[in-house]
Amino acid sequence: MSPKPKDKPVLRSTRSYGGQGKDGFIHRSWMKSQGLPADAFDGRPVIGICNTWSELTPCNAGLRDVAEHVKRGVWEAGGLPLEFPAMSLGETQMRPTAMLFRNLLAMEVEESIRGNPIDAVVLLGGCDKTTPGQLMGAASVDLPTIVVSSGPMLNGKFRGRDIGSGTDVWRFSEAVRAGTMSTAEFMAAESGMSRTPGTCMTMGSASTMAGLVEAMGLALPFNATAPAVDARRRLIAHDSGRLIVRMAREDLRISKILTRSAFENAVRVLAAIGGSTNAVLHLLALAGRLGVPFELSDFDHLSSGIPLLVDLQPSGRYLMEDLHYAGGLPAVMKELDSLLNAGVPTITGQTLGESYAAAECFNREVIRPLSAPVKPASGIWVLSGNLCPGGAVMKPSAAANELFRHRGRAVVFESIEDLHARIDDPALVVDADSVLVLKGCGPKGYPGMPEVGNMPLPRKLLEQGVKDMVRISDARMSGTAFGTVVLHVSPESAAGGPLAVVRSGDEILLDGPNRRLELLIDAHELKARLAEWQQNQQPSKFTRGYYRLYTEHVTQAERGCDFDFLAGASGSMVERESH
Numbered sequence: 392m393s394p395k396p397k398d399k400p401v402l403r404s405t406r407s408y409g410g411q412g413k414d415g416f417i418h419r420s421w422m423k424s425q426g427l428p429a430d431a432f433d434g435r436p437v438i439g440i441c442n443t444w445s446e447l448t449p450c451n452a453g454l455r456d457v458a459e460h461v462k463r464g465v466w467e468a469g470g471l472p473l474e475f476p477a478m479s480l481g482e483t484q485m486r487p488t489a490m491l492f493r494n495l496l497a498m499e500v501e502e503s504i505r506g507n508p509i510d511a512v513v514l515l516g517g518c519d520k521t522t523p524g525q526l527m528g529a530a531s532v533d534l535p536t537i538v539v540s541s542g543p544m545l546n547g548k549f550r551g552r553d554i555g556s557g558t559d560v561w562r563f564s565e566a567v568r569a570g571t572m573s574t575a576e577f578m579a580a581e582s583g584m585s586r587t588p589g590t591c592m593t594m595g596s597a598s599t600m601a602g603l604v605e606a607m608g609l610a611l612p613f614n615a616t617a618p619a620v621d622a623r624r625r626l627i628a629h630d631s632g633r634l635i636v637r638m639a640r641e642d643l644r645i646s647k648i649l650t651r652s653a654f655e656n657a658v659r660v661l662a663a664i665g666g667s668t669n670a671v672l673h674l675l676a677l678a679g680r681l682g683v684p685f686e687l688s689d690f691d692h693l694s695s696g697i698p699l700l701v702d703l704q705p706s707g708r709y710l711m712e713d714l715h716y717a718g719g720l721p722a723v724m725k726e727l728d729s730l731l732n733a734g735v736p737t738i739t740g741q742t743l744g745e746s747y748a749a750a751e752c753f754n755r756e757v758i759r760p761l762s763a764p765v766k767p768a769s770g771i772w773v774l775s776g777n778l779c780p781g782g783a784v785m786k787p788s789a790a791a792n793e794l795f796r797h798r799g800r801a802v803v804f805e806s807i808e809d810l811h812a813r814i815d816d817p818a819l820v821v822d823a824d825s826v827l828v829l830k831g832c833g834p835k836g837y838p839g840m841p842e843v844g845n846m847p848l849p850r851k852l853l854e855q856g857v858k859d860m861v862r863i864s865d866a867r868m869s870g871t872a873f874g875t876v877v878l879h880v881s882p883e884s885a886a887g888g889p890l891a892v893v894r895s896g897d898e899i900l901l902d903g904p905n906r907r908l909e910l911l912i913d914a915h916e917l918k919a920r921l922a923e924w925q926q927n928q929q930p931s932k933f934t935r936g937y938y939r940l941y942t943e944h945v946t947q948a949e950r951g952c953d954f955d956f957l958a959g960a961s962g963s964m965v966e967r968e969s970h
Contacts, residue, residue: 464632
């Protein structure tokens with residue numbers, strides 16, 4: 392006896408387009424004004440294409456074309472593609488920081504998906520905060536979801552060699568300040584660094600997040616690495632369009648893919664690729680939307696013992712284009728196979744292990760085997776101690792080994808303006824053993840937690856040949872940046888964390904291998920300083936609009952900097968009709 396076939400799920404869009412009365416008339420008639428035929432509403436899945444294309448976001452400038460290829464696939468598979476815009480967050484353009492608006496994008500995406508008659512969604516993003524913001528919003532609604540990233544730029548070129556987004560900006564900038572590179576050379580490099588649309592071609596936050604959604608089974612193979620201008624990017628878009636129709640018919644929701652095991656895989660892949668510390672915030676926020684048990688401490692113990700396998704800037708030498716030609720993320724995951732949850736599902740219907748089973752590595756300089764890694768220490772170190780009761784993070788693969796353990800006197804900057812005003816002052820009391828401390832750059836304090844944690848080194852030390860120093864702040868750091876930088880100190884200084892009361896001359900102990908960060912003052916002295924700080928607090932200067940909403944409701948770094956009222960899901964059901 393053959394098994395009884397499963398009932399097909401009723402499409403969500405049927406509630407709007409399937410009725411014969413006034414409401415159905417309204418929904419269909421106005422859509423037909425765009426030239427859609429009557430049979431477009433005959434019960435085929437309606438696929439929303441959430442596009443963050445913008446000329447103000449160069450990373451996503453190619454997504455208008457990518458969307459057309461997604462639509463081809465949707466039509467071909469018998470679906471109805473409907474594209475809609477979402478706020479675009481240009482990492483290099485927005486002030487005070489794109490991270491301030493990630494939650495606003497997430498709210499917009501959530502309500503756009505919930506409020507419209509769509510059965511599944513394809514998320515088109517790429518720039519650092521667009522992918523996590525879209526994912527957070529989509530996760531809260533929980534429809535079938537695929538990510539198609541914009542893809543990395545081609546390698547930058549300068550004087551006959553490859554240069555990388557961000558990473559070489561920081562290097563060149565410090566070289567100019569040290570007097571080893573001319574301003575004319577610096578300006579010439581500017582024209583060769585960004586040669587095509589697409590995201591940073593280093594392992595920055597954009598490439599990291601594109602890699603993690605692939606590792607979590609939410610994007611097709613090579614989504615992370617196929618260059619933005621490569622024809623294979625269009626093929627991924629076309630195939631994703633076909634696949635999302637099948638997912639809609641099968642009701643393969645995002646929550647069925649993004650399980651605890653998928654998050655564990657993401658953290659292990661994050662370590663192997665030398666990914667951005669920003670992924671910590673985004674994965675924590677995403678887990679909070681899905682109700683997946685996942686904490687800051689998981690990043691440390693899950694990545695412990697996983698070496699750096701990908702020799703990519705800023706932790707290594709090569710760039711995303713090289714990683715793609717070497718075999719892409721499938722080849723990296725195949726190396727990690729024994730350490731991954733290979734049996735987890737993916738959007739294709741295959742397990743994750745099946746998706747990379749046939750992968751090959753074509754360049755062992757770019758993708759190393761577990762037996763011969765680029766560096767033995769990678770992943771994310773999660774620090775604790777009296778300076779960071781809520782935790783802090785550090786990326787060892789981008790840091791100097793000799794500074795993993797360090798004790799030095801603090802040189803404190805009370806704000807980013809204070810840093811800019813004094814960092815190059817010849818009278819600044821600082822030496823190579825000092826610890827640079829920056830306050831006021833957390834989620835509430837800036838606001839938005841900018842990427843300024845990789846503070847510039849004092850000019851007079853650069854001129855002496857100093858290449859790295861311990862730097863501590865409540866800020867973030869670009870995934871393209873490098874150095875011995877302690878980030879995401881929590882609670883932040885603006886929330887009254889111990890960082891707020893650090894004074895120049897205080898001794899600070901960093902013990903990375905033992906995950907400690909200590910302000911070496913007496914406990915009673917620390918308590919007295921904190922009490923004095925509380926007494927001197929001034930009212931917030933953010934009194935209106937989104938800035939006020941953000942500063943009143945954003946959580947601290949260990950909870951992903953999401954809004955406190957957005958934890959959990961809204962679901963996809965909206966009961967009331969619009970007419």
